[in-house]
Amino acid sequence: MEHLLARVKTLAAEAAADTVALRQHLHANPELSFKEFKTVAFVGQELEKLGLHPQPLATTGLVVLIEGRNPGRRVVALRADMDALPIQEQNEVPYKSTNAGVMHACGHDVHTSSLLGTARILSQLRDEFEGTVKLIFQPGEELLPGGASLMIQEGVLENPVPASILGQHVFPLLPAGQVGLRSGRYMASTDELYLTVRGKGGHGAMPEQNIDPVLVAAHIIVAAQQIVSRRASPKLPSVLSFGKVIANGATNVIPNEVKLEGTFRTLNEEWRNEAHGHLRKLVEGLAESMGASCELEIRRGYPYLENEPQLTARTRSAAEEYLGAENVVELDQWMAAEDFAYYSQVTNACFYRLGTRAADGRFAASVHTPTFDIDSRALEVGPGLMTWLTLRELAAE
Template sequence: MKEQLTKIIQEIEPEMISIRRQLHQYPELSGEEVHTSKLIQDKLKNYDIPFQTGFAGTGVLGIIKGNHSGKTVALRADMDALPITEMNQHSYCSTKSGKMHACGHDAHTAMLLAAGYTLNKLKEDIQGTVLLVFQPSEENAPVGGAKQMLEDGLFAEYTPDVIYGQHVWPSLPSGQVGVRDYEMMGASDRFRVVVKGKGGHASMPQDTTDAIIISNQMIASLQTIVSRNINPLEAAVLTIGKIEGGYRYNVIADQVTFEGTVRTYSSQVKERVKERLYQIINQTAAAYDGETEIEYLDGYPATINTPKWAGQVRLTASELFGEEAVPEVQPVLAGEDFSRFLEKYPGAFIWLGTQIQNADEQKPLHDPQFKLDEKALPKGAALLTKTALDTLVQLAEEE
């Protein structure tokens, strides 16, 4: 099986790289993935893989039925790009100013198509059904595309017993695989606060309520939530990323707006941070005779892997690439829309190492100079394929 799988992956590899580069040249933002979706549909037709559409606008569901009855495994890739202007220099740079695949979703789509091609060639060995989920709008936090796909009946006809997602990971050496039991990525909430005071001349502060002073006290106090209200053994981050206010040097501001994000793993910790955020902001405003408006957006939940299926990924990756290719990794507090699938179905989210050869020049995800090592993509496609096959075998043995 391993030799046969490798042979098919080698066969599809040039087309997989070509697909990735084509998507990279013509990126589409969340909700705009029309041409990306059409390319996926055209490839599925060419591969003789049935599919359904109409999920979250541009989402696609490929369906591969094996020659043997059994359970169902889903594999998911996201499709959308980011509102970033690319600053690389290579032959397939983005042709669209202000749009770039700076998070590797072009590679995710290409790898899933290659995995679909391979699985379809191996249908006689498949015990059950494999679903190929091409998801739009992953970058559109806190709304995302996963929830809308589910609401649109993504799994109405075929319900997965297990689901997997994979993400390129530039901090891992090329071809290595990162997967954890339980926490993999964090919940990603965001908030916006408008602080209202009373403006006036800088020389007559007694006649004003300074919104900048109030905001300053709020922002400083908000940093005590993690250090004084959360157990040090729990993870939480509260960051203020943007602040706007004031008119000129000699005017006391009547309004300030600041925005930030809250990242957690535990739902209990999240609710505690949220509770204290409201208390601090409202009570500080009252103490300084100001007013506030708070907009808190609950974002993606934490990405929590099912230990059993994370273990299956480790086993499959070790068999394919060797145990040294599956190092222990720490979770991160970045958000991921795949979490909404894992809330409903058991499964695991996987990191695929794509670090470029000169690691010192590697830029992180969401950077305008982000690059990845395309030599890792065949390994990613092989891992998705073999993990789906191995999982179906495991599910069959449990019946």
């Protein structure tokens, strides 16, 4: 395996400049969720250059197989997401977004170009492995219901059925050359909360004649925190946050209604469902007790993300072989959400983080910000590492 490891690193180095060019093209031409029409056409053309035959799925998604010797021995799936965010880029770089108000601020251009690089390396190693690699280029990670759910519905995990799936995500807290993993529950489920509190508006100087929905909403915001602090186990991470409150009154006008928007996140599906019931009962009961009414809409989002322990242990071991143990770090749980979680609910999955910060501290801007960018060295590490993880997983018993 040492010879094969050295060859993968050589091929990754040889492909690095092309991988960077692919990423810069994608970065300059971002498209929003489920509108990745030019992106998917570009990706398809690049795969065809490798002699591969991509198949469309979920409108703007692609799936393609790379078969080695004895293709039926084992199947491993690899996933990259392709959509961008509605953000106006502030970086002044030659590959700056050319689409106003749209930017690859979450690194999906990195994920896509990295997986194209992995496809290139694996295509050159067909005689070196047994089994089949299924590459999934997925749309719409940033927008409900999530492209992963649609691709699963359309059979991306069938014909052939993968034994496991790997995914990576950029991580500016780590320098390029390092990766992070966590076994078990890693990322949170996410639900969107939309509340309307209705009262009776009127003059602010005569509150006795009104039913003040602003006051009711204030009580709801405070009281709802007991769902997390007193209903949830202290051992189970949960987050309940309200980020938007609209009370369209004035200094002396009590409005008729108040609208609130928030999020609920946790790491357990049973508790998630239970919490929905507790929250609905609390907000409706509290509003009624104060003479108002309340409507709560819960838009169910992505499930929590589970990294299967045995697969994650194998992935960690392979990453240490490729990068050195000192460059593989343990991650904390993260209460953000990712639709890769859908894959983790139906098959063995491992979602790891790819370092993208420069050693001198540059490229430290967080994802989902207008100044996010990466150290291009990550585009040599990413494809080579994913190739090696795949080869080790294909060889697993």
